[in-house]
Amino acid sequence: MRVEVDTDTCQGHNRCFTIAPELFDVDDFGTAVVIGDGSVPAELEDKARLAEANCPEFAIKIIE
Amino acid sequence: MTDIDDTHTDLYGPVTDWANDFDHAVPEYNERAHEIWAEFQATECPMARSERYSGLWAPFSHEFVHEIAYDTDHFTSQGVVVNTGRPMIEAPAVGPAPPITSDPPFHNIARRLLLPPFAPKVIAEWEPEVRRLCNDLLDRMGDITDGESIVDGATQYAQSIPVNVIARMLGFPTEDEELFRGFVHDVLERINEPVEERMQFMGLLDAYLDEQITDHRNNPRDDLTTYLMNVEIDGNKLSHEHVRGSIVLLLIAGIDTTWSAIGSSLWHLGTHPDDLSRLATDPEVMTFALEEFLRAYAPVTMARLVKEDHDFHGCPMKANDWVLLPFPAANRDPAQFERATEFVIDRQVNRHGAFGLGIHRCLGSNLARLELKVAIEEFVARFPSFTVDGDVTWSVGQIRGPRRLPLRVLATS
Numbered sequence: 001m002r003v004e005v006d007t008d009t010c011q012g013h014n015r016c017f018t019i020a021p022e023l024f025d026v027d028d029f030g031t032a033v034v035i036g037d038g039s040v041p042a043e044l045e046d047k048a049r050l051a052e053a054n055c056p057e058f059a060i061k062i063i064e
Numbered sequence: 065m066t067d068i069d070d071t072h073t074d075l076y077g078p079v080t081d082w083a084n085d086f087d088h089a090v091p092e093y094n095e096r097a098h099e100i101w102a103e104f105q106a107t108e109c110p111m112a113r114s115e116r117y118s119g120l121w122a123p124f125s126h127e128f129v130h131e132i133a134y135d136t137d138h139f140t141s142q143g144v145v146v147n148t149g150r151p152m153i154e155a156p157a158v159g160p161a162p163p164i165t166s167d168p169p170f171h172n173i174a175r176r177l178l179l180p181p182f183a184p185k186v187i188a189e190w191e192p193e194v195r196r197l198c199n200d201l202l203d204r205m206g207d208i209t210d211g212e213s214i215v216d217g218a219t220q221y222a223q224s225i226p227v228n229v230i231a232r233m234l235g236f237p238t239e240d241e242e243l244f245r246g247f248v249h250d251v252l253e254r255i256n257e258p259v260e261e262r263m264q265f266m267g268l269l270d271a272y273l274d275e276q277i278t279d280h281r282n283n284p285r286d287d288l289t290t291y292l293m294n295v296e297i298d299g300n301k302l303s304h305e306h307v308r309g310s311i312v313l314l315l316i317a318g319i320d321t322t323w324s325a326i327g328s329s330l331w332h333l334g335t336h337p338d339d340l341s342r343l344a345t346d347p348e349v350m351t352f353a354l355e356e357f358l359r360a361y362a363p364v365t366m367a368r369l370v371k372e373d374h375d376f377h378g379c380p381m382k383a384n385d386w387v388l389l390p391f392p393a394a395n396r397d398p399a400q401f402e403r404a405t406e407f408v409i410d411r412q413v414n415r416h417g418a419f420g421l422g423i424h425r426c427l428g429s430n431l432a433r434l435e436l437k438v439a440i441e442e443f444v445a446r447f448p449s450f451t452v453d454g455d456v457t458w459s460v461g462q463i464r465g466p467r468r469l470p471l472r473v474l475a476t477s
Binding site: 011014029050055 | 176179180182183184185351355412413414415416417419421422423425429430433
């Protein structure tokens with residue numbers, strides 16, 4: 001599993017960084033970025049799904 | 065402490081036909097908001113209209129609110145607080161309180177200046193200060209006798225938290241707390257007063273800010289005001305109007321809103337003992353509870369102005385009509401949320417729009433979230449059991465929250 005953030009759609013609600021700081025970081029403007037290449041270790045798959053399901057702007061994509 | 069005068073001129077009178085003579089600034093609206101939204105959401109066209117304020121529309125479905133929030137081609141942010149007037153026709157690109165009143169493309173430039181001081185990691189550093197402030201307020205409530213003492217969760221607690229934090233961030237005297245609350249009340253609640261009256265109290269706010277800016281010019285210090293005075297766009301410092309307008313935004317948007325969210329959350333806990341007990345015994349649930357407070361009791365309804373005549377799903381909107389963006393109603397739309405009208409303290413999937421949707425996402429959302437979380441944590445840690453006991457007064461206008469919230473303390477930690 002991989003996660004992707006559409007940085008044009010992201011408005012900096014900061015939900016993904018709160019839910020899964022292992023997978024997402026935020027830059028100086030509060031925009032979300034994926035950590036590394038966005039690969040999700042098996043034990044973090046639930047958190048990745050939760051982050052996707054809580055993004056108010058639908059800016060996170062999960063690729064399985 | 066003197067109380068803010070809660071009375072307001074009822075220019076248009078009470079509402080009997082919510083669909084065709086809508087008015088969000090009559091006291092009944094915020095008192096019965098959940099009921100009114102549910103009634104609209106059960107109809108085929110969840111849109112209210114009104115000739116009040118020279119033309120006003122109010123959509124109540126998540127779909128409509130989402131669509132308008134994203135549509136900067138047909139709707140302008142030059143006016144975001146519905147009132148009896150209209151912004152100047154030839155308003156400067158920044159609008160009176162940038163970036164909330166700015167449209168693309170200037171909006172992004174103005175917004176990027178303010179994002180870094182409100183970024184999550186910068187705001188996180190304020191946590192100890194907010195916690196200390198909350199505990200000071202709880203201490204100041206004096207001796208509490210379980211079962212007997214009544215404290216006001218709004219006036220003795222919620223309303224003092226954001227005002228103190230934003231005054232410290234801006235480098236303004238915290239003794240002026242009462243004055244700031246007065247300004248906020250004038251701008252956000254006295255909306256159905258004649259334009260001349262509004263011009264007069266906006267003038268007082270501008271004069272106060274001019275004084276603070278001069279003081280910062282003479283004595284620069286490490287705060288947001290000095291930051292705004294020094295920050296540059298393409299090598300140019302901001303105009304005085306831009307600096308002052310941004311401070312107006314921070315002051316107005318940062319106070320009433322968070323205070324309302326804290327107050328509504330305390331109201332919920334004071335009327336839902338099971339949720340209070342869960343939070344008191346299982347503090348970890350706060351991660352989810354925080355977002356559920358924000359969803360179920362989002363305090364902020366924004367507004368837009370229609371740019372040119374526009375047919376919106378069959379609604380004939382006219383240029384210069386106001387359009388409300390009731391994010392709190394969108395957050396309770398059964399078409400978007402399961403068990404939408406229920407408060408589910410550990411709701412896992414919660415794609416709420418309490419901080420708005422699209423390019424105007426609340427700049428201070430990280431600060432608001434921190435204040436709400438810490439305020440509720442500290443209150444519940446001090447008073448693990450309390451109940452609403454007495455008359456609750458709700459605000460009027462676009463920001464919804466309790467202004468009087470008598471809570472009987474049943475247990476002290």
